[in-house]
Amino acid sequence: MPGSEAVRAAIDQVYRDESRRILATLIRLLGDFDLAEEALHEAFFTAVERWQRDGIPASPRAWLVSTGRFKAIDGLRRRARFERSPEALRQALERLEADDMNVEELEDDRLRLIFTCCHPALAADAQVPLTLREVCDLTTEEIGRAFLLAPATIAQRIVRAKAKIREAGIPYQVPARDELPERLDSVLRVIYLVFNEGYSASSGETVVRDELCAEAIRLGRLLRELLPDPEVLGLLALMLLQASRTRARNAGEGELVLLDAQDRSLWDQVLIAEGCALVQQALCTQRFGPYTLQAAIAAVHAEAATAQDTDWAQIVGLYEVLLRGWPSPVIELNHAAAVAQRDGPLAGLALIEGILQRGDLRDYQPAHCARAELCRQLGRQDQAREAYRTALGLTRQAPERRFIERRLQVLQAISRR
Amino acid sequence: MKYLCLVYCDETLLHGLPESPADAECMAYANAIHDSGRMLAAEALKPVQTATTVRVRGGQTSLTDGPFAETKEQLAGFYLVEARDLNEALNIARGIPAARVGSVEVRPVRELQP
Numbered sequence: 001m002p003g004s005e006a007v008r009a010a011i012d013q014v015y016r017d018e019s020r021r022i023l024a025t026l027i028r029l030l031g032d033f034d035l036a037e038e039a040l041h042e043a044f045f046t047a048v049e050r051w052q053r054d055g056i057p058a059s060p061r062a063w064l065v066s067t068g069r070f071k072a073i074d075g076l077r078r079r080a081r082f083e084r085s086p087e088a089l090r091q092a093l094e095r096l097e098a099d100d101m102n103v104e105e106l107e108d109d110r111l112r113l114i115f116t117c118c119h120p121a122l123a124a125d126a127q128v129p130l131t132l133r134e135v136c137d138l139t140t141e142e143i144g145r146a147f148l149l150a151p152a153t154i155a156q157r158i159v160r161a162k163a164k165i166r167e168a169g170i171p172y173q174v175p176a177r178d179e180l181p182e183r184l185d186s187v188l189r190v191i192y193l194v195f196n197e198g199y200s201a202s203s204g205e206t207v208v209r210d211e212l213c214a215e216a217i218r219l220g221r222l223l224r225e226l227l228p229d230p231e232v233l234g235l236l237a238l239m240l241l242q243a244s245r246t247r248a249r250n251a252g253e254g255e256l257v258l259l260d261a262q263d264r265s266l267w268d269q270v271l272i273a274e275g276c277a278l279v280q281q282a283l284c285t286q287r288f289g290p291y292t293l294q295a296a297i298a299a300v301h302a303e304a305a306t307a308q309d310t311d312w313a314q315i316v317g318l319y320e321v322l323l324r325g326w327p328s329p330v331i332e333l334n335h336a337a338a339v340a341q342r343d344g345p346l347a348g349l350a351l352i353e354g355i356l357q358r359g360d361l362r363d364y365q366p367a368h369c370a371r372a373e374l375c376r377q378l379g380r381q382d383q384a385r386e387a388y389r390t391a392l393g394l395t396r397q398a399p400e401r402r403f404i405e406r407r408l409q410v411l412q413a414i415s416r417r
Numbered sequence: 418m419k420y421l422c423l424v425y426c427d428e429t430l431l432h433g434l435p436e437s438p439a440d441a442e443c444m445a446y447a448n449a450i451h452d453s454g455r456m457l458a459a460e461a462l463k464p465v466q467t468a469t470t471v472r473v474r475g476g477q478t479s480l481t482d483g484p485f486a487e488t489k490e491q492l493a494g495f496y497l498v499e500a501r502d503l504n505e506a507l508n509i510a511r512g513i514p515a516a517r518v519g520s521v522e523v524r525p526v527r528e529l530q531p
Contacts, residue, residue, distance in 0.1 A: 121503060168525050169418045171502035179504070 007051045014060045015044060020137055022061055024109035026068050027116075028172055033134070033162045035072055042075075043068035110135075111174050111226045114219075117161075118187040119170050126161035127190050128197075129154045135222075136215050146197060146212050184227075188235050188291060191219045195239050199246075213243055230285040234292030237278035241298035244271035256399045260307040272302045290326045293318055312342040329360035333367050340374055349374040365394040369404065376411065385411050419457065419526035420506035421497050425490040426519025428464050438514030446514055450498065455509065461494035490519060497526075 019040065026036035043064045057063040117131040129147075132138040133154075140158065144151035164170065175183040198212030220236035248262035257263075279299045282292040297318045304310040319335035332355055340348020352371050361367040372387035385408065392404045431437060443461065450456045468484045484491065493515060500506040503523070510521040 121507070169420075169500075169502045169506075171504050173504075175504070179508075 004052055007056065008048070010056050010060075011044065011047055011051065014047075014064070018061045018064070019044075020113075020135060021110055022064050022068065023134065024113040025065050026072070028109050028112060029065075029069050030072050031172070032166060035075075036068075038075070039068035039072040040064075042071040046071070108174060108226075110222065112172050114187055114223065114226075115174055115183060116165065116170060116172050118183075118190045119165075120183070120186045121168065121170055122161045122164060123157065126157040127186070128193050129157050130161045131190050131219075132194065132215065133158055135219065138215070142211075146209070180229075184229060184231065187223065188231060191216050191223070192235060192239070192291070194219070195242075199242055210246070213239070213246070217243065230282040230288045231291050233278045233282040234288055234290075234295050237275040237282065237295035238291055238298055240271045240275035240278070241295060241302055244268040244275065244302065256403060259301060264306065267302065272299075275299060276302065290322060293322045293325075297322075310341070312338055316342050329355055330364070333361060333364075333370060337370050345374040345377040349378065363394055365391045365400065368394065372407070376407075381411055381415050418500060418502065418506075419497065420500050420503070420509075421495060421524050421526055422506065422510045422513065423492060423522040423524065424494045424496075424513060424515045424519060425488075425522065426493045426515055427489060428491050428493065430518055431493055431515065434518050436517045438517065442514045446512060447496075450496065450509060450512075455498045455500060455505075457497040457499055459494070459496040462492060465491040493519060 022043070023036055023040050026039050027033055030036045030039060046067055047060075047064060051057070114131065114135055117134050118127050122130065129140075129143050132143050133140065138146075140151040140154045143149075144154045147154070194212055195216035198209045198214075198216065217236070217239050220232070220239055223232050224236055244267050245259070245262060247268070248264065248266035249257055251257045275295065276299045279292065279295045282288045283296065297315055300311050300314050300318070316335065316338045319331065319338055322331050323335060333352065336348050336351035336355065338348075339351055349371065352367065352374065355361055356367060356371065368387045368391035372384045372391060375381075375384035375387060388404050388408050388411070392401065392408070395401050395404065447456070447459045450459070465484050468482075470481045470483065470485050472479050472481075496509065496513065498506060498509050500509065503525070506523050506525075510516065510523050513521055515521075
């Protein structure tokens with residue numbers, strides 16, 4: 001018989017490794033998120049006592065699923081006896097008692113859970129917290145800290161989303177093949193939002209932010225395991241390649257270091273190798289999309305030993321493919337910046353001014369920073385200063401503001417000389 | 418579950434755009450849903466100028482000319498369907514020809530408790 005310490009350690013381990021999988025299965029069996037969460041906790045609670053007495057079962061996951069299911073049936077029976085309108089409960093019970101556990105479906109359950117949490121019929125601002133709560137087991141406090149929102153706000157969004165799933169009849173299933181591309185987009189968007197929240201925003205605690213990146217990468221890996229679509233590979237590659245630069249990107253005290261100024265010896269070569277391999281794999285399918293193309297661009301940067309060695313022609317080409325299939329002003333801006341590197345500042349500036357004159361990106365700080373930088377390179381100090389000032393008025397993040405202020409000081413020094 | 422698909426559209430545009438559906442297309446779609454066994458009811462409505470709104474307060478009935486609320490898009494028709502879940506209902510909704518010029522709100526039907 002294992003000692004109580006050993007049993008507790010085993011239960012903690014199973015909870016860490018398996019609790020989301022067990023929850024995913026219980027949601028399918030019970031047809032309700034809250035009921036499943038209750039059942040999950042009861043199952044683990046029961047395990048503490050039973051495993052002490054009877055030993056740790058051969059398959060802890062199966063034991064916990066079946067215990068959770070029985071606990072839920074018990075609970076429903078009790079409730080059916082006391083509540084006035086037991087019809088819905090009776091139906092749930094019948095379904096539950098008839099449903100034999102289908103082992104082959106267990107693996108799909110996690111995928112069902114992801115697709116349900118990212119269902120486009122749920123409010124956009126609820127999809128991310130719901131996914132982090134249910135799929136990643138982050139607490140509402142952790143999610144609140146990461147997104148700089150009160151835990152009560154996060155909890156409320158999750159409660160509303162769960163209510164909509166239940167009341168509107170959002171099914172717990174992996175979408176059919178013809179709906180898959182559209183639905184997968186929504187899942188990828190949620191994962192990338194989680195990553196970006198950790199990667200780009202510079203407010204909040206770094207520890208929490210790094211955790212968000214790690215969580216997004218974990219989700220990406222899980223999705224690749226369950227559904228190796230080219231864009232899933234592409235998104236995972238993009239996140240790995242961006243994460244490879246984390247150390248080089250932060251110059252301490254929350255200062256951002258731009259790509260061309262980064263110390264490339266700080267880049268994580270393990271992540272780069274994995275990211276590049278995934279990009280290759282995704283490109284080979286010929287069915288790739290915008291995530292793969294962005295990852296391919298990140299891979300070209302990753303392969304350059306110095307900023308001067310960057311293959312800008314290839315990057316411009318990749319942006320052009322991206323623009324043809326998925327046009328957006330931000331992609332256009334990035335394309336213009338790459339053209340400036342390939343053909344010189346004048347060519348890039350013409351493109352950026354075209355975008356700004358159209359009215360797109362007029363309130364987008366990076367567009368004005370890019371314009372300022374190209375003006376500076378062309379010796380147009382006044383225009384550069386004016387553009388940096390516009391950028392300064394649009395930024396809300398302290399490190400960005402400090403970065404622009406430093407640029408302005410350099411320009412002042414030049415004009416005084 | 419039963420779902421009500423409410424078709425909203427700016428009435429001035431409903432029949433006037435290049436992608437506006439003709440009645441024949443709308444009928445063909447309604448027939449297809451009917452043949453799939455999921456149709457409970459579907460109708461197109463006359464323009465909103467024909468609407469009359471009824472309220473009863475303290476036993477007194479008041480009638481007003483016009484719709485319940487003045488909005489940019491008006492209720493132009495509805496489908497009441499039986500669907501396995503929201504996904505199936507959304508699939509029916511996306512096929513409604515008027516969705517190309519207006520919007521379709523999909524609402525689950527609440528079963529009244531006797």
